[in-house]
Amino acid sequence: MGRTPSKLGELASGAGKWLALADAAPERHTTAVVADRFEQIAWRDTYGQSAGLRELAEELNERYDCTTDLLADTFLAAYKAGPRLRERAEMDPSRLVNHQVITALVESLEFAELRRETAGDPYAAAMAVLAQAAALRRMLERSRDAQEQAEQAKKAQQAAEGAATAVGEALQQAADGAEGSDGDGTVPAPAADAVQQAIETAQTAEAAAQQAAQAAAQALAAAAPGIGAAARNAAAKAAEAAREEAALMRAWGVDSGELERMPFDQRARLAERLRTSRLAQWAELIGRFRQMAGGERARRVENAAGELIGVTLGNDLSRVIPSELANLGLPELRAVFAARYAAGELMLYDGQGEQTTGRGAVIACVDTSHSMYEAGPGGVTREAWAKACALALLDQARHAGRDFVGILFSAADKLQVFRFPAGRPADVAQVLDFAETFLGGGTSYQTPLTAAGELLEEEFNDTARARGDIVMLTDDECGVTEEWMRGWNGAKRLLGFRVFGVAIGAPPAAEAGSVLDALCDNLRSIEDLGDVHAAADLFRVI
Numbered sequence: 001m002g003r004t005p006s007k008l009g010e011l012a013s014g015a016g017k018w019l020a021l022a023d024a025a026p027e028r029h030t031t032a033v034v035a036d037r038f039e040q041i042a043w044r045d046t047y048g049q050s051a052g053l054r055e056l057a058e059e060l061n062e063r064y065d066c067t068t069d070l071l072a073d074t075f076l077a078a079y080k081a082g083p084r085l086r087e088r089a090e091m092d093p094s095r096l097v098n099h100q101v102i103t104a105l106v107e108s109l110e111f112a113e114l115r116r117e118t119a120g121d122p123y124a125a126a127m128a129v130l131a132q133a134a135a136l137r138r139m140l141e142r143s144r145d146a147q148e149q150a151e152q153a154k155k156a157q158q159a160a161e162g163a164a165t166a167v168g169e170a171l172q173q174a175a176d177g178a179e180g181s182d183g184d185g186t187v188p189a190p191a192a193d194a195v196q197q198a199i200e201t202a203q204t205a206e207a208a209a210q211q212a213a214q215a216a217a218q219a220l221a222a223a224a225p226g227i228g229a230a231a232r233n234a235a236a237k238a239a240e241a242a243r244e245e246a247a248l249m250r251a252w253g254v255d256s257g258e259l260e261r262m263p264f265d266q267r268a269r270l271a272e273r274l275r276t277s278r279l280a281q282w283a284e285l286i287g288r289f290r291q292m293a294g295g296e297r298a299r300r301v302e303n304a305a306g307e308l309i310g311v312t313l314g315n316d317l318s319r320v321i322p323s324e325l326a327n328l329g330l331p332e333l334r335a336v337f338a339a340r341y342a343a344g345e346l347m348l349y350d351g352q353g354e355q356t357t358g359r360g361a362v363i364a365c366v367d368t369s370h371s372m373y374e375a376g377p378g379g380v381t382r383e384a385w386a387k388a389c390a391l392a393l394l395d396q397a398r399h400a401g402r403d404f405v406g407i408l409f410s411a412a413d414k415l416q417v418f419r420f421p422a423g424r425p426a427d428v429a430q431v432l433d434f435a436e437t438f439l440g441g442g443t444s445y446q447t448p449l450t451a452a453g454e455l456l457e458e459e460f461n462d463t464a465r466a467r468g469d470i471v472m473l474t475d476d477e478c479g480v481t482e483e484w485m486r487g488w489n490g491a492k493r494l495l496g497f498r499v500f501g502v503a504i505g506a507p508p509a510a511e512a513g514s515v516l517d518a519l520c521d522n523l524r525s526i527e528d529l530g531d532v533h534a535a536a537d538l539f540r541v542i
Contacts, residue, residue: 028092030069032099033076034084042079043072046122049264052130064140070098071129074136077106078118078238079125093154093213097143101136104231111235117242121260123267124242131241135234142226156209166198248274251287252435253395254428270428278436282384285532286391292532293392296539297399315344360468360497361403361459362542364390365448367474367504368439369410374475374505376529382504385529386473387435389502389538393471394420394431396539405455406434409448411441417451443476445515446484449499453491460495468497469542477509477516488519500538502526 060067118124372383397404406418501520503510510525
């Protein structure tokens with residue numbers, strides 16, 4: 001007995017589910033972080049500029065799947081101020097491991113700390129990716145089984161989507177066949193059989209896809225605790241590395257605006273040089289010196305007081321004694337305070353010993369003889385303290401709109417001069433050259449001071465600026481000739497410059513009657529090389 005002929009409407013009703021699935025197949029994304037066009041350009045540009053990122057991608061791609069997308073997500077999560085992740089259902093199944101890794105990163109408190117250093121900064125975001133490279137390897141290794149299951153789920157899903165599409169194609173052929181019948185919508189048996197077979201295949205494929213998706217979800221859930229812990233540790237280490245590099249840049253006087261304008265490869269080379277510099281271990285000391293100097297600049301006043309010698313009368317509120325200020329707390333005495341202020345009869349601390357700030361160049365003469373290698377308590381070397389002080393003086397000069405000159409000296413035939421004119425930004429490479437150069441040998445005062453005097457004379461002749469400041473940073477005592485001393489004193493009278501001496505770890509050099517004492521208007525001895533405030537008064541008067 002023959003089979004009842006199939007009607008087209010019946011077949012279409014049975015195939016409806018698969019037709020809907022074929023038409024409504026959602027777009028599957030390969031990246032977890034939602035990014036606009038400009039953010040995607042930032043990633044592509046950074047990836048193109050960073051050899052480190054490309055090498056990491058090549059290495060990971062040899063062992064794992066979809067890792068370039070993982071690096072893109074890690075970068076974007078660090079680069080965006082508020083990264084938004086796609087839902088799991090929106091992801092290509094093969095990228096579910098990536099989604100899990102990025103979710104674990106973004107949801108950690110450690111990653112929020114990292115983003116404070118990296119948001120909006122492509123270079124910093126790239127460095128954060130590289131800092132997490134080891135952890136990414138571990139997470140990928142731990143999730144190998146989950147990734148394999150995810151790949152199986154993707155294939156099963158593709159097969160199910162293909163089977164659903166095949167149902168539609170079979171139904172279309174059945175419809176074409178029905179048009180050639182007697183018009184009652186009867187579908188030829190072979191075409192009807194093909195539709196039924198396509199539906200059965202789609203049902204089988206759907207079941208397989210669901211089973212594969214469930215297996216992938218279970219494998220991912222098993223890997224999740226390990227991924228979460230590794231992600232937190234990775235973010236913490238990357239945040240620490242980012243903070244260290246930012247602090248290193250600040251310590252060396254490189255501001256964020258300058259970094260943002262700097263090409264990627266130049267910034268990478270600068271960071272590497274700062275990390276490997278001879279004085280890299282003293283970056284914290286350099287930073288403290290600069291911070292101290294900034295504080296002293298804020299406190300500095302013209303005609304700053306030196307040694308306290310008593311009390312006098314006047315109206316300089318910066319030197320009013322506490323008992324006078326206490327009158328302001330009593331309403332009945334405020335009018336008296338105002339009257340005494342107007343008459344210049346307030347009681348003030350009286351001091352002497354410091355002059356008004358200079359206007360000519362600031363010149364730091366830094367001793368780089370062999371003895372400057374010697375370390376004090378805490379391991380800080382005399383050279384490190386002197387260079388940190390000199391770099392703070394560079395900042396001081398720039399804030400005052402004054403030229404700065406760094407003179408490195410040792411023996412009479414060893415001298416190197418670094419000039420930093422006020423009219424243009426200090427070149428970071430030149431600053432590093434100044435900080436890293438060490439001449440070695442003995443010590444000669446005459447050579448650096450002669451060079452300093454000639455520079456101030458040149459400045460006076462060219463610009464009529466006088467009242468420069470020379471700071472002599474040394475740990476040794478040496479003699480000068482009488483003839484040279486007469487010339488030196490004559491130059492000081494003519495040009496009006498001051499000389500500040502700092503004897504580093506060498507108290508005898510600062511004793512009364514020493515050569516350094518005779519050369520300097522103001523002399524101090526530094527014994528605790530960990531104390532940046534021992535030189536604080538310099539930054540109130542220079």
